Amino acid sequence: MKLIAAMSGGVDSAVAAARAVEAGHDVIGVHLALAANPQKYRSGARGCCTIEDSHDARRAADVIGIPFYIWDMAEEFHDGVVEDFLAEYAAGRTPNPCLRCNEKIKFAAVLDRARAMGFDGVVTGHYARTQIGENGKTLHRAVDHSKDQSYVLSVLTIEQIEGAIFPLGDTTKVDIRVEAERRGLAVAQKPDSHDICFVPSGDNAGWLRDRLGSEVGPIVDQDGNKIGEHKGAYTYTIGQRKGLGLTVPTSDGSPRFVLKIEPVTNTVVVGAKEDLAITTMRGERPVWCGPAVTDQRQEGFVQIRAHGAALACTYYFDGTVLVATLEEPLLGLATGQAMVIYDGDRVVGSATICETE
């Protein structure tokens, strides 16, 4: 196949590209420039998209022996990922930008461009697997569960999965570093990127405050009594306990947690720990990574964080929203996050959580 390898400048995508070449594919390396004003150097293990990263990607491509180009996706990234991130926070939800990037950039803008140019698919260094079975190509968890990235890939449609190649899904991260060393790739020991790549400081709350402003508003209990003030509702997360600065204690001295964020009235609602418990979640804009979910209740697992646990549940699709009911109650679930349904290690699909109870 003729493939585009998306090379971030990190160890994973470098080994993925090398493996695709070794598998006999005709591979071209592409680094996606996602920031309009890239930083010169990485500081520690934070983010990507620096000039140093594009050099690292180029060097890896040269060592592997494949052509290398840089694609400017800064505008698409800003519109599809950064703006979405801000809008979601402004609406009181907690978005996952990596998921959005896979959905709108890597397996949309890049894959579409690649296909139009005559390529068959896109290779990435994600830890996930695909399998070909009766129902076509399906998406599965990586062998290395601690690195599994199937959660952030759960927004891919069947057509996108068709064009996705994940050469690392059968290997642990430790072994990938060893392999990178053996292949003479200088990025073998480069630290993993964490956090949100477009917030280089790592200070998400500060970054949001700079862009959304910091309008002071009330913190209220469930009865609507004002018991404190917050410095911008979107810097709080459902389930958060620390940093609330409340001066009115509860009658029994028990701690309070953020239950709800109401962006329209700029209000943060707090309450007792047990009030955080939810058993049902509903998700909008579902995407199926295989056969569509029906209105027949199925047993499976739901995951609500990138590296969270898979929670036993039953699920169905009522024609509008994806509904999952947990076996055990869960404490603190923010809307805006993705609920990803698994059937064993197969990704069934995902939706954006819009309601919990």
Add this chain to the structure above:
Amino acid sequence: MSPAAFLAMTDQLRELGNPSSLHTHGRATRKRLEDAREVIAKAVNCLASEVIFTASGTEANNIALKGLFWSGKSKGKNVVVISAIEHHAILDPAQWLHTHEGAEVITVPVTNDGVVNVEFLEELVAQRGSEIAVISIMHSNNETGVLQPLQEVVAIAGNIPVHTDAVQSFMKTPLSYNELGVTALTLSAHKIGGPLGIGALILRRAYEIPALLHGGGQEREIRSGTLNAPSIVAFAASADTSYDANLVSQLRDSFIAGVKELIPDAYINGEKSVRLPGIVNVTFPGTQSDTLLLLLDEAQVSASTGSACSAGVHEASHVLLSMGHTEETAQSSLRFSFGATSSLADVDFVLSVLPDVISRGRAAHR
């Protein structure tokens, strides 16, 4: 590298001797180096003593622009005049002079055909001539190949020192330092089949300007650093090679005719202007040049986009923008270069792959 330059360079690499040493080996190297200086002087029609070797065209531009500015500044002149289509090796030092030395930089616009607006310059000199430390206008543009009216620029400038970046013109079109009457002129070896990393500043004899690099004072105290004899003799060997401008012009013209036939909405930038034989800048509406570059590269055709930022991201060419392009059309443009070793078969090959490349490039940006 041209075979002659390659031979000259490898021969010299075998020799011992710093050209500034006084012993036999040093003197032998110095002899060949001075022979080379004379060859280059003859090729550009200047005196051998006017040739200052540098490590690049960029360095020569920096010495000229900053040095002439500082000379002028000591006489109370604070204005630097450049054109909108200069190479970054002039734009960036000019910006540096503004930021760090408080220079006022005035940019002369160009017409939609890519030629410096002479009327603008004339008026500028008439009004503020006494404040201008240096005027730097390139001899021909590296992206469009459009030749600039240097003779008129020099006439307008009068006593104001004029520098010209002639990197793109040298050996491709008649270039005479003497006849132009400029104060300083920049050359670079790799554009004429010489090695990378060697250039020259032609600076009027006995004209003193402050140095950028201080040290041994090898080149008229204006440029220090051990002279790179192998590269210099190779530079001279490449300047001694003939360039068949007629042949290259014919290749260019048949390429243009082919492009127009195959891609009817494509257009040539600066087409109405007098241009260098070997450069064609084409806009292919509805495409993005970095995609075209990739697809052409895959088909074994090497073309160029304007320039890339430090992260390697292709940027809309400032040259095309100043010629009235929008960001979008500037980003849809590619430069094709033809050289002394190009052939009609090369042109035909490029034309044979072009329609498919353009249609895939358009599909990728629908």
